[in-house]
Amino acid sequence: SAVISQKPSRDICQRGTSLTIQCQVDSQVTMMFWYRQQPGQSLTLIATANQGSEATYESGFVIDKFPISRPNLTFSTLTVSNMSPEDSSIYLCSVVSYSGNTIYFGEGSWLTVV
Amino acid sequence: QKEVEQDPGPLSVPEGAIVSLNCTYSNSAFQYFMWYRQYSRKGPELLMYTYSSGNKEDGRFTAQVDKSSKYISLFIRDSQPSDSATYLCAMSAVGTGRRALTFGSGTRLQVQP
Numbered sequence: 001s002a003v004i005s006q007k008p009s010r011d012i013c014q015r016g017t018s019l020t021i022q023c024q025v026d027s028q029v030t031m032m033f034w035y036r037q038q039p040g041q042s043l044t045l046i047a048t049a050n051q052g053s054e055a056t057y058e059s060g061f062v063i064d065k066f067p068i069s070r071p072n073l074t075f076s077t078l079t080v081s082n083m084s085p086e087d088s089s090i091y092l093c094s095v096v097s098y099s100g101n102t103i104y105f106g107e108g109s110w111l112t113v114v
Numbered sequence: 115q116k117e118v119e120q121d122p123g124p125l126s127v128p129e130g131a132i133v134s135l136n137c138t139y140s141n142s143a144f145q146y147f148m149w150y151r152q153y154s155r156k157g158p159e160l161l162m163y164t165y166s167s168g169n170k171e172d173g174r175f176t177a178q179v180d181k182s183s184k185y186i187s188l189f190i191r192d193s194q195p196s197d198s199a200t201y202l203c204a205m206s207a208v209g210t211g212r213r214a215l216t217f218g219s220g221t222r223l224q225v226q227p
Contacts, residue, residue, distance in 0.1 A: 043202070044217075090157075102160060103204075103215055105158045107157040108157045
């Protein structure tokens with residue numbers, strides 16, 4: 001299985017600021033995703049991070065709010081822009097295994113916006 | 115109607131009991147089915163993965179998929195207090211190039227010692 005490291009693991013952020021979350025994988029992977037898990041809720045897909053091109057966003061998520069970069073096959077960033085308390089969530093990076101059959105998650109980045 | 119329905123629980127059982135966790139889904143394109151375990155303040159951990167219909171066993175865990183009924187199950191035998199967590203079912207479609215997962219809402223399980 002892939003080892004996925006996320007930074008920061010948790011942060012308390014001021015309203016109106018932006019925070020960038022990093023995701024580093026220990027091996028090259030084809031597909032990387034960013035999910036959000038709001039308190040007490042299940043996981044919702046934000047976007048697919050595409051290597052070398054713009055991310056593909058799900059309905060309800062836009063690039064201006066959640067810009068994503070993926071400069072290579074092992075690294076991606078998600079920025080949460082102009083944060084409000086409603087953005088307080090766990091943000092999770094996930095990758096598809098080399099075989100393409102299984103999907104793994106990082107430990108998550110726990111953001112609280114005050 | 116959500117694409118994936120899962121009873122949120124909480125489900126409370128005594129130690130040693132057999133636990134049955136279930137999800138139903140509406141999208142017939144789903145063919146990869148997974149179960150994740152999530153402890154409090156941790157990321158989801160992949161427990162079981164199955165493709166199409168049938169059963170798969172791994173230690174105390176058995177995953178079942180019934181595509182005709184659009185119904186999947188996870189059984190935990192000889193449940194332990196350490197199994198107390200939220201269990202998430204997840205699934206993805208084949209042939210669309212879309213490998214992102216659609217999740218159920220999660221079932222919170224409590225195993226009482």
